Structures are given as C-alpha cells and as structure tokens.
Amino acid sequence: MWGAVVGFFRSQRWWILRLVALPFQLLTFAVVVFFLVRLIPGDPVLTVTGNQATDEVYARVQEQMGLSGTIWDQLVAYVSSLARLDLGVSLLTQRALADEFSARLPATLELAALGLVVAVVLVLIASYFTVFRPVRVLAPMVKAYSRAAGAIPDFAVGVLAIFLFYATLQWAPAPLGRLDPFISSPPQVTGFPLLDVVLSGDAEATGSMLAHLALPIAVLVIAHSAVLLRILVAQLDAELVRPATLFRVSTGASPGAVVASVYRRALPPVVTMVGTTFGYLVGGAVIVESLFSFGGMGQYLTEALAGADLTAMQGFLVVIAAVSLVVFLLVDIINMLLDPRRRPGTTEVS
Known part of the structure; x- marks a missing residue:
C-alpha cells in the first residue's frame, strides 16, 4: 500500500x-x-x-x-x-470584505478572463496568417502591432474607444453599465454577470450585455495582446527552422501535423506569458470598469483609495495574489503537459 x-x-x-x-x-x-x-x-x-x-x-x-x-x-x-478566510471589515461600508469581494470580484475576473480568451484566440489566428499563410497586407501590420507591446495603456485606449465608437460614430452603447437602463438585471446565480444573464434565458438582456461588453473587451485585447503576439511569432519563426520541424517535413508529414508540432513546441513561453498577462488584465479590467461604469472592483477600489480604507486594499491584494497563484499553477501544469521535459526530475529542457 x-x-x-x-x-x-x-x-x-x-x-x-x-x-x-x-x-x-x-x-x-x-x-x-x-x-x-x-x-x-x-x-x-x-x-x-x-x-x-x-x-x-x-x-x-x-x-x-x-x-x-x-x-x-x-x-x-x-x-x-x-x-479562517476572514479578510476583515471594510471601514467605509462596515461590511465583511469577503462579502464585498464575493459581490464584486467575480464581475472583474469575468471581464479579465473574457479579454484573455479573445486575445489568445486572435493571437493564434493572427500568428498563423503571419507565419504559415502570410497575407501580403496583414503580415506586416501584425508584426508592426506586435512591436508595440507594452506601449498602449488601458486608460488611453479606453478613452479613445469611447470617444470614437460612442461619442463620434455612436456604434457602441453608452458607457453606463453592463445593461441598457430599461433592462433589469438577471437573478444572481454564480456572481459572474454574463454567465448569469445567459443562464437566465433572457435573450434581450444577453444581447444588451454582449453589446456593452464588446468595447471594454476590445480595449483589453488591444492593450495587452501585442506582447503575446510578439512572443508567439518569434517562437514560431524559430521552431520552423529547427531540426525537429525539418525532419517531420522530410518524412512526408501532413501540413496540419507539421503546424500542430510547431505550435506545440512554440507555445510554452507564450503560455507562461499568458499567466502574467492575466494579472495585467485584472488591473486593466479595474480601470476599464471605472471608464464604462461597470461597478465591480473598479468603483470599489476607487472609493477605498479615496477613503484610505487600508483594510480593503490589503484584502484585495491578498485575494488577487491568490487568484494569480492559481493561474500560475495552471500555467505550470499546461506547460508540463505540452512538454514533459519541463517536469521535475528531467535534466533536459528544450
């Protein structure tokens, strides 16, 4: 035993x-x-x-x-x-921080997670059409955008997006919350607003929330996906000329198998950066929530800072650290699944 x-x-x-x-x-x-x-x-x-x-x-x-x-x-x-999982009591609201965060933090994490998912999907698509199927106009634009990594702050992108798509073109709804004013919020089931509205089965509310989320998610993606794209394109370019890739091509492997192999070996550094990017996205989501009047942790932290609520700020840092550590754990596991040589006890790491 x-x-x-x-x-x-x-x-x-x-x-x-x-x-x-x-x-x-x-x-x-x-x-x-x-x-x-x-x-x-x-x-x-x-x-x-x-x-x-x-x-x-x-x-x-x-x-x-x-x-x-x-x-x-x-x-x-x-x-x-x-x-005891007791974070203390907010000095401003006199409510337990665990209750405050459970009511507000899921919305912020949902926004950050949506931004991350959209960013990863777009980065994978853009990298494919840049490295494997380069489009004459698209490829140079993608590489130019990837070189702008870290140079585009969330706040600036958000203000510009609101001015352009709401105030000027009026393509986006007013930045005054997650739903139109005449639509009532769905009953809270999970605490994640989009998931709750989908579970409610209210098509009108779901459409309204998706419309209100489109611009904030676009802001997060534009501000944070450049670094992922730069790393992935560089890794794919390097893996294309590695002996492992050339051997697969010489043995007559199908193009799909070659592409999958190249991506598998190129992804570990990108997956690591995805974990770090999620932390940036949480911070960006706090800013974006304030810009679009989403409530969530953005409004709460603004009030806590103005009121010198150190208990709330201390509790928030600990909770975000816990979330980040879980994300980094998942990143490690995914990386070691992609490349078993990265697991403890191995002596060679590619």
Missing part, C-alpha cells in the same frame, strides 16, 4: 509539489503585504477618523484596521484571520 502511494507521488510530483507550495507562497505574499501597509507614512487611523476623533473612536477604528497591539501581535492576528 505504502509503495503504491510512493510510486503515485513520484509519477505525479510534477503537479503535486506545485499544489503543496501554493498556500506557503500565499502566506509569504500576505506577510509582505502586511508590512508594506504598515510602511505607509503617517497615521492611517487619523486619516480615517480625522484629528478630532475621541479616544474611543480611535481605538475602535484602530482595532478594525488590525493596528492595535505590537507589530507581532498584529501579524499573528492577521495570519490567524487569513487562516
């Missing part, structure tokens, strides 16, 4: 070890966030209460912010609360 368990662990350790390390990585980040928040200059309690606050009010807010007692008492209380 024990030998079977050891054998299973040895064969599957390439993903088990990543899974076991996840809570320790999150704990490390949470401790870093804890000390970073306390390095903010000034007295955060007075920022919230004002200089005229009574000792009783000051002590209550100080306890709510987790700033009472010694620094080590605060750290122990903070880690203990996280172990």
Whole structure:
C-alpha cells in the first residue's frame, strides 16, 4: 500500500509539489503585504477618523484596521484571520470584505478572463496568417502591432474607444453599465454577470450585455495582446527552422501535423506569458470598469483609495495574489503537459 502511494507521488510530483507550495507562497505574499501597509507614512487611523476623533473612536477604528497591539501581535492576528478566510471589515461600508469581494470580484475576473480568451484566440489566428499563410497586407501590420507591446495603456485606449465608437460614430452603447437602463438585471446565480444573464434565458438582456461588453473587451485585447503576439511569432519563426520541424517535413508529414508540432513546441513561453498577462488584465479590467461604469472592483477600489480604507486594499491584494497563484499553477501544469521535459526530475529542457 505504502509503495503504491510512493510510486503515485513520484509519477505525479510534477503537479503535486506545485499544489503543496501554493498556500506557503500565499502566506509569504500576505506577510509582505502586511508590512508594506504598515510602511505607509503617517497615521492611517487619523486619516480615517480625522484629528478630532475621541479616544474611543480611535481605538475602535484602530482595532478594525488590525493596528492595535505590537507589530507581532498584529501579524499573528492577521495570519490567524487569513487562516479562517476572514479578510476583515471594510471601514467605509462596515461590511465583511469577503462579502464585498464575493459581490464584486467575480464581475472583474469575468471581464479579465473574457479579454484573455479573445486575445489568445486572435493571437493564434493572427500568428498563423503571419507565419504559415502570410497575407501580403496583414503580415506586416501584425508584426508592426506586435512591436508595440507594452506601449498602449488601458486608460488611453479606453478613452479613445469611447470617444470614437460612442461619442463620434455612436456604434457602441453608452458607457453606463453592463445593461441598457430599461433592462433589469438577471437573478444572481454564480456572481459572474454574463454567465448569469445567459443562464437566465433572457435573450434581450444577453444581447444588451454582449453589446456593452464588446468595447471594454476590445480595449483589453488591444492593450495587452501585442506582447503575446510578439512572443508567439518569434517562437514560431524559430521552431520552423529547427531540426525537429525539418525532419517531420522530410518524412512526408501532413501540413496540419507539421503546424500542430510547431505550435506545440512554440507555445510554452507564450503560455507562461499568458499567466502574467492575466494579472495585467485584472488591473486593466479595474480601470476599464471605472471608464464604462461597470461597478465591480473598479468603483470599489476607487472609493477605498479615496477613503484610505487600508483594510480593503490589503484584502484585495491578498485575494488577487491568490487568484494569480492559481493561474500560475495552471500555467505550470499546461506547460508540463505540452512538454514533459519541463517536469521535475528531467535534466533536459528544450
């Protein structure tokens, strides 16, 4: 029995070890966030209460912010609360942060995930018609766009898109939420707005939400897909002249098999970058939500920053870190499925 368990662990350790390390990585980040928040200059309690606050009010807010007692008492209380999945209470709304985030964060993650899916699909299509079936006009444009990686900020693209497609051409609906004003929101089932409206079976609401999402998703894709496209095109160009590709061609493999083989070997660096891009997209989604009045975490964080709600900001950083670590875990697993030589215990990595 024990030998079977050891054998299973040895064969599957390439993903088990990543899974076991996840809570320790999150704990490390949470401790870093804890000390970073306390390095903010000034007295955060007075920022919230004002200089005229009574000792009783000051002590209550100080306890709510987790700033009472010694620094080590605060750290122990903070880690203990996280172990119970207790992120604290928002100073602005006096609601548990877990409730605040469960009501707002899914919408932000859904927008970021939609942007990522659309970006990946378009990058795969554009790379194919740039490397394998180059179109005379398209290929130079795609390569020029890929060189603009990181030079196009979300905010600038969003403002330009609203001005052009809403204010000037009036092709897009007003940037005033996810639904037209006369359409009621569907009942919340999953917390993800688009998924909930699809599950509701309301065709009118679904069409309205898709119309309102089209421009924000386009903004995220334009701002963040260039780097993915640049890496993928470069990897495909390199893999085309590798001995493995030339050998497949010489053996008479079908064009589809050759293309699939080249993509499989070119994708690992791109998959790694997709994980990083998702983090950028979450930040971009927060900005885009504010521009298009989507509510979500964009509006909440704007209010938290204005009100110096350090508890909310600290909780948000920890939750986003947890989401990012899960994404990076999936990235590692996908990469090791694409190329088993990347798994622990192998000595050669292509």
